[in-house]
Amino acid sequence: MKFAGHHILGISQFDRGHVDRIFEVADRMRPYARRERKTSVLEGAILGSMFFEPSTRTRISFGSAFNLLGGHVRETTGFESTAIAKGESLYDTARVLSGYSDAIVMRHPTEGSVSEFATASRVPVINGGDGANEHPSQALLDLFTIRSELADRGRGIDGLRIAMVGDLRFGRTVHSLSRLLTRFSNVRVSLVSPSELRMPEALVEEMRERGVDVVETDQLEVGIANVDIVYSTRIQEERFASQADADLYRGRFRLNQSIYTALCEPNTVIMHPLPRDSRVGAQELDEDLNDDPNLAIFRQSDNGVLVRMALFALILDVADQVDDYSKPVNWSTERRF
């Protein structure tokens, strides 16, 4: 259950105790994220933020999390400016860059690259996404959001009923979240997708073996009827075998206020990994839901900062010092707009 000095590479390294510990620390980060207090616990520490693939929100979320703990952030974005383009191995890159910081968060388009990098790094590495493989902080913030939203309803993750909707074949976030859910009891997962985009069979088997009750359907109205959470994801039209197939399913997995009201239990929580496509015709998660208090997508994004603060605090072993280094915030957080 110790995190100090460990890499965070994938969710397979976490048992339920780890998850509980991360969430407990994340909970304690709320006063800082809400700017009620500030802490200088990582004053003088440096995060190396190595984004070899662009992802503004993930990058800024990690960077802000480190800043909120008092540390500095040094960044690189993109490949154009890197020695990797000149034939440098990930081994060398890791040996060099890990001499510049106290922790590294890395995103890279190639599966397995972050683990390879971590092997040579001299400081703890957090995987910020390596292609289709892993993005553990996203899975954790998703689960943390489920936990927070259910807590507001007096419930825990055990006994959760969740629908995952959309592209379940290629969606990294739903795969990771599904795996994390196997650590909990009495979970029922309703998988709602076109047949072309079903959750990989092996993963469905894995969930079932570990006691998750899995139901598969291509009917939205069936899938989202009796759940606590609807986790919606984007379907890209080009994923279908033919235009005829795409046409067949067009708009069938869309969620808007009237569909929500008609099909879902009251207070069903709506989640989405973001970004959502809001262009006309995207038919994903309509903007008419923006004022619905059950739309949790921005709380979900906010929770990312809490979870990332927790991960940094844990791998650098300052989780229990954060409050000791804290002060009230002295600027105004008033909003007059």
Place this chain on the structure above:
Amino acid sequence: MKFAGHHILGISQFDRGHVDRIFEVADRMRPYARRERKTSVLEGAILGSMFFEPSTRTRISFGSAFNLLGGHVRETTGFESTAIAKGESLYDTARVLSGYSDAIVMRHPTEGSVSEFATASRVPVINGGDGANEHPSQALLDLFTIRSELADRGRGIDGLRIAMVGDLRFGRTVHSLSRLLTRFSNVRVSLVSPSELRMPEALVEEMRERGVDVVETDQLEVGIANVDIVYSTRIQEERFASQADADLYRGRFRLNQSIYTALCEPNTVIMHPLPRDSRVGAQELDEDLNDDPNLAIFRQSDNGVLVRMALFALILDVADQVDDYSKPVNWSTERRF
């Protein structure tokens, strides 16, 4: 007259009292910008610097202003790395990014985009330029420079005589400055431009209605003869209807040392929004003026830091705490070159 918790989106939101307050705070920022003292008043605060259009000097000026107040800066530059490119709405972008920081400065190529973003933001937003629309900190730093330069001559903004020279049709900075000047008394503005590039008629009318004495001319020698300030801007040749027109005016709005000496009153202040084009043939504001003490263009750029510090201090309501959190600077500011 309260700024705390407000957005800074355009100059129309400022009356004379606001302008006076901003400038009074900006004046008090001088010891920090000059590195006589340092302050940690915003220690722990995070600025989200969102430049969806490149502008190195504006970006660094805002970032340094926030650093000088003790805060951290998280940045994004360009579109390539943003979810906006994947169809995310400004609403979603704002909801997400505003969860990562205490204030946001945003630049975007589209008119109105920053206001739209601000509507969904949960923290105060400063417009760092939205296309041809607004760039309020630039207008404020221009007016602050006029005030500072005239103060050195024992004068105030009331009674100002200013010439604006060059492209007055498309130049956002001269438009905003003109509007700001309507808040003051006995101002005389001399507009010097080719006829194709005259100030928009509506803006000239607006100034006159508010009591500004406006004179228009295409003769540089007439326009800059009896003024306190010459505000020069660039004329781009492609703005002319024909090459013949461009040829007709070529070099006619150029300012250099001999023209300055021949036509201007002694100690007339020279301003320019920068960057100036110093390539051969640009004929804008010649480098032989670089050593003239009346060339205020770099003081103008320096003043940008003061004004931006003031804006941050005001919207976060720490203007009156800045000195309480201050210390003498302990490094050397000696220059031996």
Place this chain on the structure above:
Amino acid sequence: MKFAGHHILGISQFDRGHVDRIFEVADRMRPYARRERKTSVLEGAILGSMFFEPSTRTRISFGSAFNLLGGHVRETTGFESTAIAKGESLYDTARVLSGYSDAIVMRHPTEGSVSEFATASRVPVINGGDGANEHPSQALLDLFTIRSELADRGRGIDGLRIAMVGDLRFGRTVHSLSRLLTRFSNVRVSLVSPSELRMPEALVEEMRERGVDVVETDQLEVGIANVDIVYSTRIQEERFASQADADLYRGRFRLNQSIYTALCEPNTVIMHPLPRDSRVGAQELDEDLNDDPNLAIFRQSDNGVLVRMALFALILDVADQVDDYSKPVNWSTERRF
């Protein structure tokens, strides 16, 4: 021997006393780079990191060095976002940007550009590389590494025997290092290169005039036989006059474990400016040396942080205050991987 308020533009400005002073300060930075202690000596100071040409490792190394001293970093990378692209002179860029920071590090593809920039800057400028011209912190970190490695063997730089291997004609780092070595006594330099890529004759003459014992050879086995240091650099095939020449030399300057063991004295130190090309066929410095304790290439890269901290501390005149502003590090530097 005073550095305060001076630019660092090239190694010609350093005599032996300067070098000794830089290294003495760099030595004192070790506890901070090792995260045993942290210092806030430059808290409130801002580094302007202006990389008009990409170089991730140099940029991050400088930025981390400034952060380790407690300061903030504002950055720009690339040309796309700069006023220079709109015709702004380096003079104007320097006047403007130097108003935003306490020191500037600048990299630029054009020889002489950093010196030109420095002339107009109002704060001290460190040259982070101007084309083929100078990159003084690289030369200093190379020499500092030689000094550190030899100190572990009970030796000093005087009396050094070093082999420089590879492309000695175009390699900026070996040129600068060679010049720095002329400040020391009884130095023997063995230059190992294909005849097309020999060290420029003028530089060889300069070394000899200043008392360096220079031997030239195109035989690796001769050149690296009796030295303390092998400084390996990359040979690019396209440098050869013909493919036949390239074929002739292919693999002849490669260093791997078996060649090292067969030809070098025990404990010969291996250096390289990095990045090294680890692609198959690069034949430069093989990865089978990675676990050899005599491979100093990552210590060399780490030393860059020490040397850059020293340069900042010296030009801002805080070298003797660093420890006064220090505290023990409170986070864990444990490694469990």
